[in-house]
Amino acid sequence: MFSNLTEWRSAGRYLGQALRLMVGLPDYDAYVAHMHETHPGEPPMTYEAFFRERQNARYGSGAGKCC
Numbered sequence: 001m002f003s004n005l006t007e008w009r010s011a012g013r014y015l016g017q018a019l020r021l022m023v024g025l026p027d028y029d030a031y032v033a034h035m036h037e038t039h040p041g042e043p044p045m046t047y048e049a050f051f052r053e054r055q056n057a058r059y060g061s062g063a064g065k066c067c
Contacts, residue, residue: 026054 017027028047035044045053 026051 017030020027028050031050032044035042044050
């Protein structure tokens with residue numbers, strides 16, 4: 001199925017991301033990559049601020065996505 005260590009690591013990262021999304025944990029690494037690609041002049045939020053913002057967005061405090 002997987003022929004080398006790189007493929008195993010990639011599959012592990014994908015599985016981890018899928019599991020985090022299933023239980024409602026946001027993906028900070030994807031957010032940081034998005035900020036660097038889409039908003040290069042703006043610093044990304046800290047993990048704590050990002051987590052708080054995602055929780056507020058999920059449970060209805062009105063915060064939303066940038067894009």
